[in-house]
Amino acid sequence: MPQNEYIERWQKQHGKRLDHDERARKRTAREGHKASYDAQNLRGLRAKLYQQKRHKEKIQMKKRIKAQEEKNVKSAADDEPSKTPLPQYLLDRSQATNAKALSSAIKDKRSEKAAKFAVPLPKVKGISEEEMFKVVNTGKKTHKKSWKRMITKPTFVGNDFTRRPVKYERFIRPMGLRYKKANVTHPELGVTVQLPILSVKKNPSNPLYTQLGVLTKGTIVEVNVSELGLVTTTGKVVWGKWAQITNVPENDGCVNAVLLV
Amino acid sequence: MATLLPPPSKRQKLAVAEKAREQQELQSIPSDLGSVRVQFFDQATGNATGPAVSVPVADANVKNLETLLNTLQGNDDDDRVPYRFTHQSDKEGQTIDIPADLYHSLLQPGIKTTEDTISLFFTPQAVFRVKAVSRCAASIAGHGEAILATSFSPVSSSTMVSGSGDSTARVWDCDTGTPLHTLKGHTSWVLAVAYSPNGAIIATGSMDNSVRVWDAKKGQALGGPMKGHSKWITSLAWEPYHLQESGRPRVASSSKDSTVRVWDVVSRHSDVVLTGHRSSVTCVRWGGTGQIYTASHDKTIKIWNPKDGSLIQTLSAHAHRVNHLALSTDFALRTSYHDHTGKVPASEEEKVAAAKKRFEAAATVNNKIVERLVSASDDFTMYLWEPSSSNKPVARLLGHQKEVNYVTFSPDMSYIASAGFDNHVKLWNGRDGKFINTFRGHVGAVYQCCFSADSRLLVSSSKDTTLKIWDVRTGKLSMDLPGHKDEVFAVDWSPDGQKVGSGGKDKAIRIWRN
Numbered sequence: 001m002p003q004n005e006y007i008e009r010w011q012k013q014h015g016k017r018l019d020h021d022e023r024a025r026k027r028t029a030r031e032g033h034k035a036s037y038d039a040q041n042l043r044g045l046r047a048k049l050y051q052q053k054r055h056k057e058k059i060q061m062k063k064r065i066k067a068q069e070e071k072n073v074k075s076a077a078d079d080e081p082s083k084t085p086l087p088q089y090l091l092d093r094s095q096a097t098n099a100k101a102l103s104s105a106i107k108d109k110r111s112e113k114a115a116k117f118a119v120p121l122p123k124v125k126g127i128s129e130e131e132m133f134k135v136v137n138t139g140k141k142t143h144k145k146s147w148k149r150m151i152t153k154p155t156f157v158g159n160d161f162t163r164r165p166v167k168y169e170r171f172i173r174p175m176g177l178r179y180k181k182a183n184v185t186h187p188e189l190g191v192t193v194q195l196p197i198l199s200v201k202k203n204p205s206n207p208l209y210t211q212l213g214v215l216t217k218g219t220i221v222e223v224n225v226s227e228l229g230l231v232t233t234t235g236k237v238v239w240g241k242w243a244q245i246t247n248v249p250e251n252d253g254c255v256n257a258v259l260l261v
Numbered sequence: 262m263a264t265l266l267p268p269p270s271k272r273q274k275l276a277v278a279e280k281a282r283e284q285q286e287l288q289s290i291p292s293d294l295g296s297v298r299v300q301f302f303d304q305a306t307g308n309a310t311g312p313a314v315s316v317p318v319a320d321a322n323v324k325n326l327e328t329l330l331n332t333l334q335g336n337d338d339d340d341r342v343p344y345r346f347t348h349q350s351d352k353e354g355q356t357i358d359i360p361a362d363l364y365h366s367l368l369q370p371g372i373k374t375t376e377d378t379i380s381l382f383f384t385p386q387a388v389f390r391v392k393a394v395s396r397c398a399a400s401i402a403g404h405g406e407a408i409l410a411t412s413f414s415p416v417s418s419s420t421m422v423s424g425s426g427d428s429t430a431r432v433w434d435c436d437t438g439t440p441l442h443t444l445k446g447h448t449s450w451v452l453a454v455a456y457s458p459n460g461a462i463i464a465t466g467s468m469d470n471s472v473r474v475w476d477a478k479k480g481q482a483l484g485g486p487m488k489g490h491s492k493w494i495t496s497l498a499w500e501p502y503h504l505q506e507s508g509r510p511r512v513a514s515s516s517k518d519s520t521v522r523v524w525d526v527v528s529r530h531s532d533v534v535l536t537g538h539r540s541s542v543t544c545v546r547w548g549g550t551g552q553i554y555t556a557s558h559d560k561t562i563k564i565w566n567p568k569d570g571s572l573i574q575t576l577s578a579h580a581h582r583v584n585h586l587a588l589s590t591d592f593a594l595r596t597s598y599h600d601h602t603g604k605v606p607a608s609e610e611e612k613v614a615a616a617k618k619r620f621e622a623a624a625t626v627n628n629k630i631v632e633r634l635v636s637a638s639d640d641f642t643m644y645l646w647e648p649s650s651s652n653k654p655v656a657r658l659l660g661h662q663k664e665v666n667y668v669t670f671s672p673d674m675s676y677i678a679s680a681g682f683d684n685h686v687k688l689w690n691g692r693d694g695k696f697i698n699t700f701r702g703h704v705g706a707v708y709q710c711c712f713s714a715d716s717r718l719l720v721s722s723s724k725d726t727t728l729k730i731w732d733v734r735t736g737k738l739s740m741d742l743p744g745h746k747d748e749v750f751a752v753d754w755s756p757d758g759q760k761v762g763s764g765g766k767d768k769a770i771r772i773w774r775n
Contacts, residue, residue: 089585
């Protein structure tokens, strides 16, 4: 017999205490109170360990509740396997519906002409040139005139860009702040895909920023959506589509955008 | 510094290439080559026709060869048949098409010399010619949901029926582009529609597990729903006209509940229930020899005797669910006694006789009635079967890189076309299943395809919202038909070749014509 199973051994020999069930019930009934007391009063390492344990328990609990809720949902009549009608040969197939549903959604939207020029973020804070540019004054000549600028915000620089000679370079776009990809969300579908940026179409603050490819909140960029498999009415794959940046890239270290449909 | 001319634009380059090609075609055949011996073989049977004939090379063009072959076969002047000639090279087993003359296709490239006897395989071509449809004649709104199935009437191209997700089927007048009738009654999506071979009755199968039949002329229901299936209907097949008991047509319906039921349309109950498949039956075909062919998700194809519902044969070779079946005689069975002349026999006996004659003409190979069967599957392959001779496949058709969704025989049975989810349509030889060509051009999965009545053109419908017309002989895109606003689920070419009807997710029926 393993040394630590003395309780089981005792129970086998003598049976359980007469009030065992009652005590077990009371203990479980008070579990919440005990947990609460511990959470409030434990200190130091023990508190830390306790929190970790409790955190794991809660995750398990939530999972179990969710599974239970799913089980409780009464299934609808099994006759129509999907909401949109499908031909016989597409039923019983786990469809990659994403891009599909999307193209029809886009078309519905297009019929509303008013939506054509609406963008998700209609107004954004303007960014002054003082904030955008840092004056570079290294070297004697540059220092005298102070004509060189460093861009302090994230930028998109095209693949074919070559730097001008340092002597003539007016704007420096730092390598560390360059972005090539954006996390683009499709608003109707709620799917997010990482897509390559093709170009910066419009920076609302300043046309100069558009030229420089500055990525700020509210900027319209063109992204490569060929992966999504959208097609035009003539059956060509849609390649570039516009998206608006929704976050402040310099704070987040990534570019999030929403597709304009 | 010398000025460099910019490189020619694509348009300029194309124009130059086109011009060069034309000029090459105009090149004449040298007249000093003497003659060459030609032996004709029938493509359908592989038998030699007539003795080897000596032909002057200068005159050995397709037109003259046709005349020669017609004479060899003893055809009268008024029923001369156009032929297509091919040569099968000895080494690679490659098929060479002869578009204009022997010199440019065989002698000049050095495939054959004038010393050899050239074996030419001939296939008779339809005496009529279908023009490629090129424009949208009508876009008819009416359905409230996506269109899931379309079918032209076998009688003429003026009526078409479509089944939709709005739980109705509609009959359309394609000449005027207007709706004729709305067939209301189903309570869920209409997944399958089929005209009876004489064009008088329409059968529809639905998601609500019932089959309904309708009078095609009046657009009225012939009785209520025919119930019996416990899951939705996947496909419908009418009994061939020459096998029908007179006044008692029957229709077979396959269902997701893994059974096939044969319905007597008049007495409105199921004659026979064919049970034996272990999973959803995807496709049913009623052969002209009186057998029912079914394909199922359980990887098998089964052949049944509809008289007593007994299983005749099980064909198993596929490694995944079987999606679609096509019979070599599909076209003849679908159109029964309606041929390209548009003459309808007067009496019932004559109609049956005409239907039987058309079927036998289509199915006869080497003086035997043989129905070939091709099956498309999720295992990316197809198999060509000849169930009457063996339960082993004749050929395995490899080449698709994704699931093969749809397969069809050409009306003259010399080709098989298959549409796959890999965006390609592939063309195969209908006799031995050899690969011929790939039609590339779609940018989305291809859902369905359909041959024109003269087997010279093929239309395919795709997820990329277009229809494309392919020239079977050259393997090139003949016409691109954009216009649908969303994916095209169903397409059909009318049996007389006049029109193409298509429908899809954008809820509008489109009629295309030349």
